[in-house]
Amino acid sequence: MGWLLEICDITKSFSGVPVLNGVSLSLQAGEIHALVGENGAGKSTLMKVVAGLHQPDAGELRLDGNPTRFRSPHEALLAGVAMIHQELLPFLDLTVAENIFMGIEPVSGPGWIDRPALHRKTVELLDRLGLKIPPDRRMRELRVAEMQTVEILKALAHNARLIIMDEPTSALTDREAGALFAILNDLRQRGASIIYISHKLEEVFRLADRVTILRDGCHVATHPIGGITTEALISLMVGRPLANRPRSAPGRAAPPILSVRNLALGRRFNNVSFDLAPGEVLGIAGLMGAGRSSLLSALYGLDPADSGQISIGGRALKISSPRNALDAGIGLVTEDRKVSGFIPLFGPRQNMTLAALRRWCRFGWIDQAAESAVADEQIRLFGIRASGRDQPVLRLSGGNQQKVVLARSMLAGPGVLLLDEPTRGIDIAAKEEVHRIVSDLARNGTAILLVSSELPELLSLSHRLLVMCEGRITGTLDPRTTTQEEILTLAMPG
Amino acid sequence: MSPKPATPKSRTVLRLLERFGLVIVLLIIGTALTLLQPQFLTSANLLNVARQISINGILAVGVTYVLLTGGVDLSLGSIVALTGVVAATFAHPGEWPVLVPIALGILSGACCGALNGLVITRGRIAPFIVTLGMMTLARGLALLLSNGRPVSNLGTGFLAVGGDFLGFPVQILILLAIAGASRLFLSNMRLGRHIFAVGGNEEASRAAGLNVAGIKTFAYTMSGGLAGLAGVMLAARITTGQPNAGVAYELDAIAAAVIGGTSLSGGVGGIGGTLLGALLMGVINNGLDLLNVSSYYQQIIKGIIIIGAVWLDRRQRN
Amino acid sequence: MSPKPATPKSRTVLRLLERFGLVIVLLIIGTALTLLQPQFLTSANLLNVARQISINGILAVGVTYVLLTGGVDLSLGSIVALTGVVAATFAHPGEWPVLVPIALGILSGACCGALNGLVITRGRIAPFIVTLGMMTLARGLALLLSNGRPVSNLGTGFLAVGGDFLGFPVQILILLAIAGASRLFLSNMRLGRHIFAVGGNEEASRAAGLNVAGIKTFAYTMSGGLAGLAGVMLAARITTGQPNAGVAYELDAIAAAVIGGTSLSGGVGGIGGTLLGALLMGVINNGLDLLNVSSYYQQIIKGIIIIGAVWLDRRQRN
């Protein structure tokens, strides 16, 4: 049987730095093909070449055996190739329906948008994923996870033969991800092909027919999913087997450093109370929209709470801006790195030192040498793949961007660290690295509040686990003894 | 935003306020003016205000297209002068049918706009620079074509554009027609929505397969074409094609759009707000003249009122 | 971009070109001018050019601060007029020590700028509107303070600002000092770094604990203060405080910055480029005068050259 898509010997470099070295890959019709590799391996770049966003320096694409070259995403879409990008690309001030059908709006008469049809088709699509987002809500009012589902619907709306999904579930909880997988299976049944990029290996094993591994811009191997184990996959990605991380030690009994009482903000969360001790990792589980992100940004002063008390080390504080929080020793890694995480044109160096720049200054004058030394050390510590400490973070791969943001929060040296989906989009080796860093920080006395949609991560890192549902804390669990079922029962509304 | 949920009714009122904050501001200013000088609320004066805002209104509608894509157009004032001269050259009595100068005026404006758009998109040069260049260039052309002198002696058919029709100034009718059509276009046509998309997120537009360069060029062409129309209207109103007309008109036009809620970074705004913005500026000008405020103080007060109005509006929307 | 990696040496040259594309453009234009009119390359003429760009240069450096934060300042020209009038009022011979008018001029400019910044950040109003309001307001104040008349009869100490020092025009020395200090400040001081951060991503800057409102206000204050300095320099150069001076100077200043690579959307650019931009504009003006190009054509050519220069520059950087 013929190939739907053949990627032959693609080479691509950015300003002289090679990113892809003769990568080849073939795809059958009706197959889900997983693409895995470390952060910066070149997965997104390869897929952008396929989708017409980048032009390859050398090599060719064959669609149905015919050499093709997409000069723009438009041409790719016309040929039935759609891509969901790793970085969300929402039109924030347009409605959900307009976002989904951008460029392919149903029209009646010349160019006149058929609003009823648009609404109907959007509802149909939303129903397929079991979502209840109003089609005429503006994207700006959605949360990151909802935006990500809208991105997925965009690709579905194009009825594409080949859908490329670049980490579509990085912000989704298991429930939404489950609904997505059902759709993907359905699409496969109907003969569509899917290239699926993910750092969540269990998804890969659950979903894919075959898997291709990229490392340093080179094709390493392609295997049928039945012919490879998780460990083998990891060592192909990383180039070495991963050491097993010891389970974190339980938190010490110490007076709480952070105490929260009856905190409330509008309809986002209310009556939230908990204590956090130095050296403790407190996990928060919940479904999409449970109010976890809102809680963290309130604690950090980005979106201050309406009522309730926050005290640090026994002293009540009013936190109305991130500056207050930082001065009180609270740090935050935000959920949406592109919007509120980094300065796109700053390099890793300038981004990492931004929150605590004072430390490398004398009389307001930056000690560039000291700053660079710190930056290089962090780049090494986090294994950030960048052409230098001043390469604009915008041009780093998604996972490396996340590491930069993490490094910045750590450099501010907070006593309380709030982490909102800290391992979103980072590869398995780096994830292990982040987990190690979190444990180390806790061991050294930092109090950590961890929000994550990955239950295994929460279960293995936390000393205590809160569950939130519809803005309220519905339970406190011991991660060593609890089960996923117990957590889900508390997290489900009703 | 209060934590306690508002009753449905008061929420409707709040939403109206939010959408039409500027209407409230206008009503406040209007009431104050009427109390201070009853002359303000006469039909003759209100018609005056309408007449006075029509040219700025047309320019503001045009520049709204460009602002929505995230661009800017500084060449409007010079295009007004150039197209006025072009139109006037063909509007001498008995030479050409009246539609010829009107069409040529609009067309030459659209050409300038299209050129702006092409250079911006092909050359990847900041709209500020390109339209600033066009500002100088079009002014030079206007002077060259007219040899630096006003082009006068225009036919009555052409001058009718500046006159009345059934007791209504023609200019207002033109403004209303253009604004109405633009509103429908921007909110209901595909191309209209794509303009918002490009301004909202250019990268995403490209990824969604939109022809970003084409859409931008279209917006600049509209802006230039409407400036051409404004040039024709101005020439008819001042009965001459004046090569030095329209200086700094672009600032007023952009101000009207921005006061009306259109964002300079693109993707947000619309024609309704732009019209309200133009109206607000017209009312302030008219009111200060009516109140006989001396020229120097007028400028000071005008600056403060405009900032204050926008502040009130944004506060209301919160 | 060629796929084969360049040799280290040619890469260095390429990088220089990339960073200094405008230098090449300047060299091309300079060579062309020298061939057409050898007078261009005399030290007397080059000093002229330097003198002529100094005021625009100072304004452009000031507005670069604001542009880097992602804002814009339209009030510069009016602030130049206002501060010129203020300084001139205190610069009559024998009344005050010469530092008084200079300090008052700079201070009043800084106040206008600070007011801009406060209203923009506290009121959350678009910089375009606020500085447009300040443009009208400051102009009105300038006219009011001077009663619409130039303030003349200035002391020789004050006029020395417009003169020479050891054969070098004082204005150029001021420009170089200001530009040098600003360059160091922006690239080496914490606050300078923060200005880039705020313009690069305001939300992320807030999340990193920066005092965004304070940083922006600082930028507007710098811009206003430097406009005040420019006002003082202009008053000294034209030997009078003119309430109607400086019209549209802001456009030239912004143009210089943008030609020099500073982005209107913030976070990108710098003083070096801004100076080159101002120099390019000065050279074009000077060259066209030297070549005796007639007024109408000057405008047309100027528009084309500016667009062309930016296009060449951007192409070289690719």
Place this chain on the structure above:
Amino acid sequence: DRPGTPEQPAKPGTKPIVIGVSLMNLASEFIGMINQSIEARAKELGVQLIVTDAQRSPEKQVQQVEGFIARKVDAIILNPCEVEASSPAVTKALAAGIPIINVNSETRTAPTAFVGSRDEESARIAMDYIATRLNGHGNVLMMQGFLGQAAQIKRDQGAREVLKSRPGLKLLADQTAEWDRAKAISLMENWIQAHGTNIQAVFAQNDEMGMGALLALEQAKLKEKVIVVSVDAISDALQAVKAGRLDATVFQDARGQGSTAVDTALSILRKQPFSPQVFIPFQLVTRTNISNYTK
């Protein structure tokens, strides 16, 4: 229904006369002087004024006159921005039956009365002075006002008439400095580079530019060799003539124009005889007669 205010000498019970004034540009010193004399004369005569500033925009000027018509003023004094473009203002006022007096400059449509001077004449006087000083032979530079404005066009016209009749005078270059002193300095600096010692005289179409040319020439130490003449007789220029720096300026009687305009308006309203065209002549001001113009 306007209550008469006590200080007005008008007979009790009668409405005071209201005159609408639309000025071309109050930011200009010269127009400011006209305005002051209008206001002073109106106060003497107990006339109410509504003063508006068109800020150089003929469109605004038409709007202001429309406003006056809507407010039913008794008479209008118009200081037109443009010959042609401000004409609709005159037409509209006449159509509404309101007398309109043009002050300082003309419009194509004839108003009820005109008080002012002919701009061409000022340039002619200035150029004639240059010709005389140079004995009819030499190189002249001309600084133009804002291109396309009535005053620029007419002063250009007047200057060129003289140049045509004096073939010995050669126009080396002409260029706009937009009425602006700073622009004039830069332009003169560039001209000095281009033409050097070939320059014998500079005619600037207003005093601001004349002062600019003067400053640049003085800085280049060339003033001794070049004659500079300009128009308007603003106070800076008069001072410069007095000090022997500026060779000559051309005086236009702002005060005479303003007060005569008010007088004419009252004559019309009182149905007294008036002259429909009052020309107030320009006068050349040099060092010899400067004492007549400075107090």
